[in-house]
Amino acid sequence: xxxxxxxxxxxxxxxxxxxxxxxxxxxxxxxxxxxxxxxxxxxxxxxxxxxxxxxxxxxxxxxxxxxxxxxxxxxxxxxxxxxxxxxxxxxxxxxxxxxxxxxxxxxxxxxxxxxxxxxxxxxxxxxxxxxxxxxxxxxxxxxxxxxxxxxxxxxxxxxxxxxxxxxxxxxxxxxxxxxxxxxxxxxxxxxxxxxxxxxxxxxxxxxxxxxxxxxxxxxxxxxxxxxxxxxxxxxxxxxxxxxxxxxxxxxxxxxxxxxxxxxxxxxxxxxxxxxxxxxxxxxxxxxxxxxxxxxxxxxxxxxxxxxxxxxxxxxxxxxxxxxxxxxxxxxxxxxxxxxxxxxxxxxxxxxxxxxxxxxxxxxxxxxxxxxxxxxxxxxxxxxxxxxxxxxxxxxxxxxxxxxxxxxxxxxxxxxxxxxxxxxxxxxxxxxxxxxxxxxxxxxxxxxxxxxxxxxxxxxxxxxxxxxxxxxx
Ligand code: GLN
Numbered sequence: 076x077x078x079x080x081x082x083x084x085x086x087x088x089x090x091x092x093x094x095x096x097x098x099x100x101x102x103x104x105x106x107x108x109x110x111x112x113x114x115x116x117x118x119x120x121x122x123x124x125x126x127x128x129x130x131x132x133x134x135x136x137x138x139x140x141x142x143x144x145x146x147x148x149x150x151x152x153x154x155x156x157x158x159x160x161x162x163x164x165x166x167x168x169x170x171x172x173x174x175x176x177x178x179x180x181x182x183x184x185x186x187x188x189x190x191x192x193x194x195x196x197x198x199x200x201x202x203x204x205x206x207x208x209x210x211x212x213x214x215x216x217x218x219x220x221x222x223x224x225x226x227x228x229x230x231x232x233x234x235x236x237x238x239x240x241x242x243x244x245x246x247x248x249x250x251x252x253x254x255x256x257x258x259x260x261x262x263x264x265x266x267x268x269x270x271x272x273x274x275x276x277x278x279x280x281x282x283x284x285x286x287x288x289x290x291x292x293x294x295x296x297x298x299x300x301x302x303x304x305x306x307x308x309x310x311x312x313x314x315x316x317x318x319x320x321x322x323x324x325x326x327x328x329x330x331x332x333x334x335x336x337x338x339x340x341x342x343x344x345x346x347x348x349x350x351x352x353x354x355x356x357x358x359x360x361x362x363x364x365x366x367x368x369x370x371x372x373x374x375x376x377x378x379x380x381x382x383x384x385x386x387x388x389x390x391x392x393x394x395x396x397x398x399x400x401x402x403x404x405x406x407x408x409x410x411x412x413x414x415x416x417x418x419x420x421x422x423x424x425x426x427x428x429x430x431x432x433x434x435x436x437x438x439x440x441x442x443x444x445x446x447x448x449x450x451x452x453x454x455x456x457x458x459x460x461x462x463x464x465x466x467x468x469x470x471x472x473x474x475x476x477x478x479x480x481x482x483x484x485x486x487x488x489x490x491x492x493x494x495x496x497x498x499x500x501x502x503x504x505x506x507x508x509x510x511x512x513x514x515x516x517x518x519x520x521x522x523x524x525x526x527x528x529x530x531x532x533x534x535x536x537x538x539x540x541x542x543x544x545x546x547x
Pocket of ligand 1: 233263
């Protein structure tokens with residue numbers, strides 16, 4: 076493993092293509108990280124035919140992001156045989172700039188889950204310990220990078236990029252809502268989700284985000300102001316080594332960190348101490364909005380899911396059971412086509428927004444969401460960023476945290492989805508051989524600062540070369 080791929084010239088990157096591909100193939104065979112991996116021959120032809128800033132990047136893409144001509148299953152039987160006829164905006168850009176989509180990665184069904192186990196195509200395994208989950212829902216994309224890949228794409232509705240990043244010891248970014256186009260991302264809960272990036276090195280993160288954040292009028296929630304140019308300019312300074320910030324103020328909550336299991340607590344406190352050593356000023360503050368966010372998130376996510384998934388009726392595309400009458404066909408299609416977790420959420424979401432109950436659940440959750448937003452942004456007026464653990468526990472064993480029992484794992488990741496703020500997972504080393512991480516949450520469009528902090532932490536708080544493969 077060399078340093079960041081973005082800092083090599085095109086020829087050096089091309090030399091790494093075969094090796095990248097072989098490692099990715101291993102993640103398919105050993106950890107079930109891919110639902111579909113393209114053949115090497117077709118990839119090499121595509122790499123040869125291109126020259127651009129992303130040439131040499133073989134990018135694994137989560138299977139809920141549309142890539143023309145490739146399957147787009149969302150980890151579900153419902154879309155098992157569905158092949159996308161078009162490219163998502165980020166895929167468009169990636170291809171135009173010389174990158175190659177290497178395949179589609181395994182994921183929790185319709186991105187609902189945090190362990191990678193609800194996929195119709197079987198669980199993804201954690202390369203640090205195959206008896207444990209790698210975190211989800213972007214499980215395969217995380218594993219691909221953990222196994223010495225350079226970068227991959229995922230989606231983050233409530234932590235699906237940041238959690239598996241922490242559980243596999245890599246970087247995971249959920250950008251500010253409205254930064255990356257969601258055109259071509261199959262919706263789970265669209266008011267919460269963003270396409271996110273996994274990388275091993277901070278400079279690759281800055282580089283990719285710079286190239287993928289081009290404005291797209293097809294996503295009406297994209298931010299179109301000129302702050303986009305400012306962010307891009309700063310990202311460029313980050314990956315060209317010209318950026319700097321100092322005197323940053325960081326808030327943490329002692330009380331929240333003590334909710335984590337013992338060894339995780341210790342690691343997180345350790346990391347905060349070390350950040351002080353990097354010149355960051357640290358303050359212990361009350362973050363009373365974090366714990367209530369979990370129920371607020373789940374109600375909103377389920378309500379949006381129940382509406383978004385209404386389109387899978389077997390009428391237009393995807394799995395279909397023909398059972399004579401229209402309603403009987405729809406009933407059977409959805410009963411068999413969806414897995415248990417997806418059905419649970421559709422039922423709960425329909426209930427929470429139905430007449431007579433919406434005031435008690437959905438509307439209350441929307442008010443709660445506004446309160447969380449106000450509380451968080453007030454803090455971010457006083458401090459430059461917050462630091463939180465990513466997960467209160469180490470990666471669970473397979474089968475240990477499925478369904479509602481596992482929802483608590485999302486307690487620290489859902490806040491930035493409710494509020495739209497950017498958040499970056501940074502690994503902080505191993506506990507008993509298992510990875511853990513922290514996340515930095517910043518003001519809207521503070522990605523350059525967050526990634527730059529990740530860069531400062533490289534080699535000081537975590538080792539970007541640390542890999543479950545061992546050292547080459
Ligand atoms: N675990 C959360 C959920 O199941 C978040 C998933 C995600 O970010 N896609 O809703």
